[in-house]
Amino acid sequence: MSRLKAAMDRDRGAQQAATGLVGDPLRLPFAQVLQEVQQIRVSEAYRRMVTAGACALTAGRAEGLYLDTIKGLSPHDLDVIVRAFRQLVVDMEHRPFLDLLGPLYMEIGHKLDKQDRGEFFTPFCLNRVMVDLLTASEPRAMFTPGQILTANEPACGTCGMVLAFAEHLTTHGVSPLHTRWTVQDLSQTSCYASYINLTLWGVPATVVCGDTLRMTVHWAWQNVHWHQARPWPTAEERRAHVAEVMRQERFLRTFRELFVGAA
Numbered sequence: 001m002s003r004l005k006a007a008m009d010r011d012r013g014a015q016q017a018a019t020g021l022v023g024d025p026l027r028l029p030f031a032q033v034l035q036e037v038q039q040i041r042v043s044e045a046y047r048r049m050v051t052a053g054a055c056a057l058t059a060g061r062a063e064g065l066y067l068d069t070i071k072g073l074s075p076h077d078l079d080v081i082v083r084a085f086r087q088l089v090v091d092m093e094h095r096p097f098l099d100l101l102g103p104l105y106m107e108i109g110h111k112l113d114k115q116d117r118g119e120f121f122t123p124f125c126l127n128r129v130m131v132d133l134l135t136a137s138e139p140r141a142m143f144t145p146g147q148i149l150t151a152n153e154p155a156c157g158t159c160g161m162v163l164a165f166a167e168h169l170t171t172h173g174v175s176p177l178h179t180r181w182t183v184q185d186l187s188q189t190s191c192y193a194s195y196i197n198l199t200l201w202g203v204p205a206t207v208v209c210g211d212t213l214r215m216t217v218h219w220a221w222q223n224v225h226w227h228q229a230r231p232w233p234t235a236e237e238r239r240a241h242v243a244e245v246m247r248q249e250r251f252l253r254t255f256r257e258l259f260v261g262a263a
Contacts, residue, residue: 013094020125102158
């Protein structure tokens, strides 16, 4: 990718992140790469990309499924899927917390593959509005000292709502590592996409593929951040943290004074 094109994509990504709208998902850089497949449909390429990508993020716990997913692909189509996933990571960096997988999944079903089942996910801009209403613009009030905030999304799609909540936390200086999410969906493809979204954005989660209404579970994966979740600090821990920060600042100030004096 040329420097000019990369710069233009960064600018476009910043605008999309600000509005919560991705425009035409088929024009996203990773989606354009994905459309280069030759021997399989784009919907199948998408399914294989999110499945293999999710497997890769389990740190070897789903190697069998990974090998089954890429089995039978031509060298060209396998290369396309690998490049598309690599580009997806770049696209996500340019659009912090914005769900890119959900809009593309819908667009493929509605435009490119009429055989594919169409689905509709809540637009990210509306997810932001609902998060603002839920938290009253101050997320710290939702946390209990000494406890991890646990939450559930029973029909998660590709987890746009959870990403909007994580974005809201970070905007207010709160780490998503103070939360643990259990998210569930009937669609395996959506669950794999959710696993990618939550893992790459550092949100501790268990992704459950199953029927929420019938209370059946096909499989459940915990991401690598699940055991990294930490309780909301108590008042004593916050005071200790502030004291440590002040101690470090005093040390740096003294060091600078000594360095300047010696010079």
